[in-house]
Amino acid sequence: MDGQTMTYVGFFLAVCVFLFIQSVLAGRRQRERLKLRVREQWGRIPRREYSLEEFEKISHYYERRKGGRFFVDDITWNDLGMDEIFLLLNTADSAVGEEYLYWALRTPEFDEEVLRERSALADFFRERAELREEFKVCFGKMGRRRRVALSDYVGKLSFLPSFPAGPHAAALGLLAAALGVFFLKPSYGIAVLVGVIILNLITYYKSKGDMAMYFACMSQVADLVEYGGQLARISGDEPILAPYKELLTEDCESLRAIRRHAWILVDKSDVGGNLVKVVLDYLCMMTHLDLLLFRRMAETIRHQGQVLERLMETMGRLELALCIGSFRDLPEEHCLPVFHETPKKTLSCEAIYHPLVEHAVANSIRTGSSVLITGSNASGKSTFLKTVGVGAILAQTIYTVPAASYEADFFRIYSSMALSDSLETKESYYMVEIKSLKRILDAISGETPVLCFVDEVLRGTNTVERISASSKILESMAGKNVLCFAATHDIELTSLLEGLYSNYHFEEQVEEGDVSFSYRLEEGRARSRNAIRLLGIMGYDGRIIRAAEEMAERFARTGEWRL
Numbered sequence: 001m002d003g004q005t006m007t008y009v010g011f012f013l014a015v016c017v018f019l020f021i022q023s024v025l026a027g028r029r030q031r032e033r034l035k036l037r038v039r040e041q042w043g044r045i046p047r048r049e050y051s052l053e054e055f056e057k058i059s060h061y062y063e064r065r066k067g068g069r070f071f072v073d074d075i076t077w078n079d080l081g082m083d084e085i086f087l088l089l090n091t092a093d094s095a096v097g098e099e100y101l102y103w104a105l106r107t108p109e110f111d112e113e114v115l116r117e118r119s120a121l122a123d124f125f126r127e128r129a130e131l132r133e134e135f136k137v138c139f140g141k142m143g144r145r146r147r148v149a150l151s152d153y154v155g156k157l158s159f160l161p162s163f164p165a166g167p168h169a170a171a172l173g174l175l176a177a178a179l180g181v182f183f184l185k186p187s188y189g190i191a192v193l194v195g196v197i198i199l200n201l202i203t204y205y206k207s208k209g210d211m212a213m214y215f216a217c218m219s220q221v222a223d224l225v226e227y228g229g230q231l232a233r234i235s236g237d238e239p240i241l242a243p244y245k246e247l248l249t250e251d252c253e254s255l256r257a258i259r260r261h262a263w264i265l266v267d268k269s270d271v272g273g274n275l276v277k278v279v280l281d282y283l284c285m286m287t288h289l290d291l292l293l294f295r296r297m298a299e300t301i302r303h304q305g306q307v308l309e310r311l312m313e314t315m316g317r318l319e320l321a322l323c324i325g326s327f328r329d330l331p332e333e334h335c336l337p338v339f340h341e342t343p344k345k346t347l348s349c350e351a352i353y354h355p356l357v358e359h360a361v362a363n364s365i366r367t368g369s370s371v372l373i374t375g376s377n378a379s380g381k382s383t384f385l386k387t388v389g390v391g392a393i394l395a396q397t398i399y400t401v402p403a404a405s406y407e408a409d410f411f412r413i414y415s416s417m418a419l420s421d422s423l424e425t426k427e428s429y430y431m432v433e434i435k436s437l438k439r440i441l442d443a444i445s446g447e448t449p450v451l452c453f454v455d456e457v458l459r460g461t462n463t464v465e466r467i468s469a470s471s472k473i474l475e476s477m478a479g480k481n482v483l484c485f486a487a488t489h490d491i492e493l494t495s496l497l498e499g500l501y502s503n504y505h506f507e508e509q510v511e512e513g514d515v516s517f518s519y520r521l522e523e524g525r526a527r528s529r530n531a532i533r534l535l536g537i538m539g540y541d542g543r544i545i546r547a548a549e550e551m552a553e554r555f556a557r558t559g560e561w562r563l
Contacts, residue, residue, distance in 0.1 A: 072413060079416070089324075094140070124241075154217070163298070201285050215290075221301070222297070337406045340409060348365070355402045375526050412446065413451050413452070414439070416440060456487060478497070
């Protein structure tokens with residue numbers, strides 16, 4: 001080998017050493033940044049913001065898996081504002097974690113052992129700060145893609161076509177031959193080498209264009225396997241972690257072909273576009289090495305698809321526990337739920353509050369019958385329904401309730417609250433409402449009891465038909481297999497449903513020209529008539545107010561309306 005060739009080789013080796021050192025230093029800096037972020041964010045409300053497109057993709061894992069068991073349907077999810085509850089809980093650092101958290105919140109459990117396992121792992125991470133940092137840093141390095149859900153990437157690989165290996169093996173062979181000529185005869189070998197590189201680049205881009213979508217998918221899967229393996233190797237032989245590490249090790253071993261070749265597919269943007277990844281990119285263009293290795297990984301996916309799904313679930317369960325642990329370390333009070341099965345379905349919660357309401361007023365209730373809540377607008381009826389509904393879902397998903405105590409049966413949870421006209425189907429509010437209520441009535445016939453929340457039943461029709469129909473609908477929701485919480489302005493229902501529903505109410509106080517609310521749940525039906533008094537506060541003519549009060553008094557005595 002002559003001096004000129006030695007110079008080329010020496011320069012190449014020096015560049016490789018420099019890039020390796022840069023990569024190691026960049027990795028260390030990234031790790032330190034992640035550890036600092038983990039410490040700052042633990043036990044605090046996350047402030048991450050999502051676009052509508054990013055938020056929508058998080059649900060895809062749930063959509064793929066929701067068949068075959070009870071899930072919180074879209075009406076109930078939207079009524080109870082569960083998107084905001086998800087954001088409150090979402091301290092996940094990776095796509096697999098946030099997608100699994102969303103799935104868990106929409107899929108209540110009916111097996112307390114599953115919930116206790118989640119709870120125990122969450123408390124373990126709360127107590128072991130050093131270990132939780134190791135896990136969260138690993139998930140943070142894995143990260144997330146903004147435009148496409150991880151679940152979508154994995155799903156697309158099930159439609160992966162076969163790609164021929166011959167052209168890419170030939171490209172690699174031609175390059176090896178050209179390098180041999182270059183080292184033997186550098187003077188004209190350089191022309192041969194450049195010609196082969198140009199040819200390889202042309203054929204590379206043609207082939208890569210056909211496979212680009214699947215490369216993006218495989219890159220995400222490679223990350224999944226790589227970081228699954230890293231999680232399995234985190235030091236610590238605690239018994240509670242053993243089952244998860246065993247599963248991770250077993251699944252990553254089954255997917256070892258992907259893990260072995262993952263380095264060639266890692267997106268160069270993952271570490272800030274560092275030079276090592278740029279060099280790998282050019283190396284792949286010249287050698288077609290990534291196309292050859294991709295083919296091997298594709299064969300593994302075809303035979304180990306179920307293993308990949310299980311790996312996602314195991315990693316999701318670990319990060320779900322981290323999210324629960326961080327939520328439990330928020331300063332607000334929380335409790336572990338107590339579940340039981342009783343012939344007469346009961347629900348008892350003490351000092352339960354809504355986790356998204358600042359300075360929320362906590363309320364308590366214990367009931368073995370359905371509940372009818374009356375009171376004026378803005379007094380707290382709807383918020384209380386949402387509070388109990390959210391608490392019930394959190395009890396059966398993260399085994400954590402924002403309350404001093406919570407005790408209940410396992411329930412399927414439904415609601416009919418924040419409805420509106422449907423522009424897509426051109427349905428009126430009333431049609432949307434009766435369809436929403438019908439799905440609850442249909443669910444009552446199932447074996448597992450139903451906990452439902454109804455706000456202003458049949459508000460979309462006239463008074464006579466509303467009271468007659470709503471009283472019969474609510475009567476049918478007061479059976480042995482259902483516990484219904486209903487809010488209404490119609491005081492008549494408190495008498496019609498007496499004996500079937502327990503009456504509670506919220507009150508407002510009108511004093512010195514102002515109105516205030518205590519937001520305290522009180523037993524019995526609402527008795528105040530402050531709605532007419534509020535007209536006076538707003539400056540209405542006194543004659544109108546006096547006439548309205550007389551009319552209301554006359555109806556209370558006779559049961560008839562008359563001007």
